Amino acid sequence: MTVLQNLPRRGPKGTEPSMVIGGARPRDEKTEELAAKIFSEFKSDFRYKEYVLGCINCGECTTGCPAARFYNFSPREMLQIAYQDDPLVLLDAMQEKIWACCQCYTCNMRCRFGNDIAGIISVMRELAVRNGLDSAKEVLKPYSRILLAVMTNGTQVSPDMIQPDFFADWGPFAVAKQTDIKTLRKAIPIDVLQVTDSSWEVSMQTSLELFQIYTESGVVDMLKSIDPDLVEMIEDIVDEWKDEFEEMKAKYGVGEA
Amino acid sequence: MLNADQIRDVINQRAQARTFSDKKVHDVREEMWRLHDKGELVVIPIEKKNRPVEVETLFGWKKRIPTDYLWHHKSCGQCGNIPGYPASLLWFMNQFKTHYLNEPHQTSCTAWNYHGSGTSNPVALAAVAVRNWHRAYETGTFPLIHCGTSYGDYKEMRKLLIENREVREKVRDIMHHMGKELAIPEEIVHYSEWVHVKRNDMAGMVKMKLDGITAAVHEPCHYYKMVPEDAIYEKDTNGGQRPAPPTALIQALGAKVADYSTWYDCCGFGFRHILTEREFSRSFATLRKIKPMVEEAHADVAITTDTGCVTTLDKSQWIGKSHGMDYMLPVLADVQLAALAAGAHPYKIVQIHWHSSPTDSLLEKMGFDVAYYKKDFNSYIEELQRGREPDMLYKPHDEMEKYFAVNKGHVIMDN
Numbered sequence: 001m002t003v004l005q006n007l008p009r010r011g012p013k014g015t016e017p018s019m020v021i022g023g024a025r026p027r028d029e030k031t032e033e034l035a036a037k038i039f040s041e042f043k044s045d046f047r048y049k050e051y052v053l054g055c056i057n058c059g060e061c062t063t064g065c066p067a068a069r070f071y072n073f074s075p076r077e078m079l080q081i082a083y084q085d086d087p088l089v090l091l092d093a094m095q096e097k098i099w100a101c102c103q104c105y106t107c108n109m110r111c112r113f114g115n116d117i118a119g120i121i122s123v124m125r126e127l128a129v130r131n132g133l134d135s136a137k138e139v140l141k142p143y144s145r146i147l148l149a150v151m152t153n154g155t156q157v158s159p160d161m162i163q164p165d166f167f168a169d170w171g172p173f174a175v176a177k178q179t180d181i182k183t184l185r186k187a188i189p190i191d192v193l194q195v196t197d198s199s200w201e202v203s204m205q206t207s208l209e210l211f212q213i214y215t216e217s218g219v220v221d222m223l224k225s226i227d228p229d230l231v232e233m234i235e236d237i238v239d240e241w242k243d244e245f246e247e248m249k250a251k252y253g254v255g256e257a
Numbered sequence: 258m259l260n261a262d263q264i265r266d267v268i269n270q271r272a273q274a275r276t277f278s279d280k281k282v283h284d285v286r287e288e289m290w291r292l293h294d295k296g297e298l299v300v301i302p303i304e305k306k307n308r309p310v311e312v313e314t315l316f317g318w319k320k321r322i323p324t325d326y327l328w329h330h331k332s333c334g335q336c337g338n339i340p341g342y343p344a345s346l347l348w349f350m351n352q353f354k355t356h357y358l359n360e361p362h363q364t365s366c367t368a369w370n371y372h373g374s375g376t377s378n379p380v381a382l383a384a385v386a387v388r389n390w391h392r393a394y395e396t397g398t399f400p401l402i403h404c405g406t407s408y409g410d411y412k413e414m415r416k417l418l419i420e421n422r423e424v425r426e427k428v429r430d431i432m433h434h435m436g437k438e439l440a441i442p443e444e445i446v447h448y449s450e451w452v453h454v455k456r457n458d459m460a461g462m463v464k465m466k467l468d469g470i471t472a473a474v475h476e477p478c479h480y481y482k483m484v485p486e487d488a489i490y491e492k493d494t495n496g497g498q499r500p501a502p503p504t505a506l507i508q509a510l511g512a513k514v515a516d517y518s519t520w521y522d523c524c525g526f527g528f529r530h531i532l533t534e535r536e537f538s539r540s541f542a543t544l545r546k547i548k549p550m551v552e553e554a555h556a557d558v559a560i561t562t563d564t565g566c567v568t569t570l571d572k573s574q575w576i577g578k579s580h581g582m583d584y585m586l587p588v589l590a591d592v593q594l595a596a597l598a599a600g601a602h603p604y605k606i607v608q609i610h611w612h613s614s615p616t617d618s619l620l621e622k623m624g625f626d627v628a629y630y631k632k633d634f635n636s637y638i639e640e641l642q643r644g645r646e647p648d649m650l651y652k653p654h655d656e657m658e659k660y661f662a663v664n665k666g667h668v669i670m671d672n
Contacts, residue, residue: 046421047379066523066545070537102530103372104523105409105482114282125375140374142533147376154364154385157337169535171575173613186641187634188340188608190347191653192331192361199333203361204660205670209388209435210364216431217381226376248660254668 027088038094038127039087047123051116052082061107061117073100075107075117082120090124095135098124132225144230147223151234154210155199159185204245211238261497265317265490282486284318285416289441292419298429301394301442310454312489312501320487322446322454323401327357328393332404333365334564335590341608342567343403345596346448347650348606352599353458357401361654362392362662368410369565373528379417379424384431386414387439391432394440396664401448405563408447409483415441416484436670447480449562450489452592453502460509464600465623467511472594473556473586474504474514475546475570477563478523503562503591510598515554519545525573526565539573543582547574551584558619559588572613587616597623604634605648 042048061075062068068075078101081093098121107117128136140147150156159181162170185194192200211234214220224231248254293300303309307323314320327350335342343359350357367385371377390411393400402408418425418441429439452459481488481500494501494508504514525541527534547570550556559570571588589597593607603609603625609616620627641647661668 046423064521066525066541067527067537069545070540099529102523102525102527104478104526106478106521106523109482109485122372122375126378129375136375139529140376143374143529146370146532147374150365150367150370154367155333155337156365156367156369157334159337162338167572169539169576170572171613173575173610173615180638180642183638183641184610185340186647187605187638189344189605189648189650190340190359191649191651192359193336193340193343194647199336199365200331200363201361201659202364203658203662205662206362206364210385212435213381213384213388213431216434217378217384217427219377219381222378223376245660252657252661252668254661254670 031091032088034131035087035091038131039085039090041127041130042082042090042123045123047116047119048082051120051123052079053113053115055079055083055113055115058112060110060112061115064106064110066102066104066106067100071097071100073097075101075121078121078124079115079117082124094124094128094133098128099135099139126222129226130222137226140226144227147227147230148234149198151211151214151223152237153198153202153207155202158196158198160196204241204248208238208241208245261492264497265315265492282316284486285419286443289415289419297425298418298439298441299394301390301399301440303399303443307399312450312454313491315481315486315488315490318486320444320450320489322444322450323399324451324454325355326398327355327401327451328396328398329357329359329363330389330393330400330402330404330407331359331363331365332407332564333369334568335403339564339567339571339590339608339611341593341606341611342564342590344650345590345592345601345607346403346452348596348601349452349455349459349592349599351650352462353455356398358393358396358398359651360392360662361658363389366404366407366410368406369528371410372406373530373532379414379421380427380431382410383414383418383424384428386411387418387428387432387441388435388437390442391437391440392662393442394438395669399446400442401446401451403448403564405447405477405479406565408445409479412445412484412487415445445487447502447562449480449502449591452506452562452595453489456506456509456595459506459595459599460511462599463510465598465625467598467623469622470512470557470619471515471555472507472512472558472560473517473550473554474507474520475524475550475559475561475566476500476520477561477566480562503560506591506595507560510595512594512598515556517549517553517556519549522546524561524566524569526569528565531565531569535573538569539576542569542573543577543584546570547577547584547586548582551586556586557622558594559586560591560594561588562591574614585614587614587619588612589616597625602634603627603630605637610634 059076065075067073081089101121103118105118146156181196195201292298303321303323306326308325309321309323312320432439488500491501494505507514522545525538530538550559567590596607617627
């Protein structure tokens with residue numbers, strides 16, 4: 001399965017990149033500059049001091065970790081990397097390992113220090129996106145449709161996403177309903193759910209307010225780092241909605257406040 | 258063997274005496290009210306009309322669950338592919354004559370995307386939360402959060418907004434640009450908590466046979482692991498060692514809850530994994546959850562209280578056939594099981610046809626004439642195809658609300 005190629009796998013003994021020994025990978029000036037920039041942003045993030053409190057390597061976090069059972073991933077290791085002062089080790093972890101985490105928070109609940117390990121991995125993911133790391137671009141490539149949905153109507157799953165060619169493993173009962181999905185949605189006794197292209201019908205005012213939040217909070221700029229074409233498409237959609245919204249104001253006699 | 262009181266004391270002492278670090282668990286609600294009094298934010302209060310019911314959380318703290326005048330904060334995953342989940346909840350509210358609003362003026366919490374992709378930030382997540390909460394505030398209702406991840410995320414956002422002045426000011430500015438206040442609900446309440454405090458009313462409505470049903474409970478991680486101190490625990494349920502919902506409901510309905518060794522594991526959802534890397538999700542769900550639920554608990558049904566968990570446990574099973582793991586365990590939300598127990602239509606209300614794992618044997622065991630209900634639903638579908646207006650749980654919104662947030666006939670907007 002091609003989607004696995006971006007995530008860590010156990011290779012023959014001795015071929016794995018070391019995640020804890022600084023200097024285990026080739027260094028070049030550009031990489032070191034990027035690593036230093038990310039390291040600085042990471043350590044100065046207000047969440048760092050709140051989330052990373054200490055570690056005695058007890059491994060309680062990893063014994064409960066679902067991702068650790070299937071990937072070369074360990075929340076203990078991630079916390080150790082967050083704790084130490086090696087920009088290149090941090091960058092190395094952000095290339096692949098951070099994307100294995102399930103964000104279930106089991107590690108947090110088990111940690112005697114009260115570390116927020118899932119949270120610090122989220123911070124690393126944010127930094128990977130904001131800095132346009134190749135790993136973020138690659139991992140999120142099949143995620144474009146979800147990003148489009150969440151940026152425009154603020155929901156993540158639409159009924160028409162469940163297409164047979166992409167969700168074949170969910171079985172015939174999951175995909176067969178695509179044959180007349182409009183009628184099946186109409187048979188849900190809740191008006192706002194009787195749509196197929198969104199989880200529910202989101203009012204235009206709500207969508208525009210959401211985009212205002214994304215713009216003012218810097219999320220739109222953040223997304224440009226990994227997918228500028230997608231951002232351009234989203235901005236076109238929002239511009240069209242703004243025009244339509246003005247037309248609707250006139251139609252319904254909604255005046256300027 | 259410790260009793261429930263002793264266990265709670267041990268947990269409390271451990272949490273308060275984490276000498277490894279300075280981190281102490283404290284109740285952010287006290288500071289929230291102080292900020293409210295200083296005019297830093299507006300607390301959306303639980304009022305008498307909300308008819309709150311008091312429960313206890315992990316450390317024995319009190320939490321009030323409003324039961325009336327509710328604003329449905331829908332779940333994008335539930336509405337997208339498990340629509341019987343919200344439909345069953347609204348159906349119960351109609352039975353109880355609960356006042357509620359279910360509107361198009363809501364976004365999701367967007368945290369599914371955040372936890373999966375990292376493409377957001379704390380200010381955006383908090384602002385999205387406040388925008389939704391504010392809609393409940395301006396309509397005189399109280400937000401009821403359907404999704405476990407939204408529930409966990411919103412509790413994190415509440416804490417962030419209370420403890421971080423910089424984030425609070427940025428979010429307040431964004432809200433002011435939209436003509437809104439920085440409003441935070443007095444409590445963050447999950448729908449399963451509403452179900453929990455209404456469980457005896459639901460038990461009084463049981464029409465179908467539950468005494469032969471064995472359920473295996475999957476406790477959603479984001480219900481009790483993200484902000485553990487705010488989840489409901491009761492001394493008489495699960496020995497006070499696991500959250501009370503949905504076990505207390507299932508037992509009140511008359512079904513049996515059976516244990517299994519991996520109850521503490523997550524479902525395998527993974528946020529990004531369930532959509533674009535399902536090799537992991539289905540392997541974990543099958544091997545660590547479904548298999549022990551069937552082989553150890555001998556369950557007739559898996560019951561959980563979150564969007565991602567129902568999706569992952571339900572959808573991940575079919576492919577198991579290719580490895581000889583043909584478990585086909587029905588997976589339902591607590592409120593769907595309760596609606597079925599109360600005799601709600603399995604297809605028109607519980608919308609069970611959206612589930613991938615077969616449910617016929619469960620329905621038959623509960624006493625449903627499955628062939629009759631299927632025929633009835635198929636006739637309904639044919640009528641819809643011929644142009645019949647669909648049955649609704651409430652009066653549909655006016656066309657104008659596709660565009661504008663309206664409250665009592667007035668458009669609420671700043672721009």
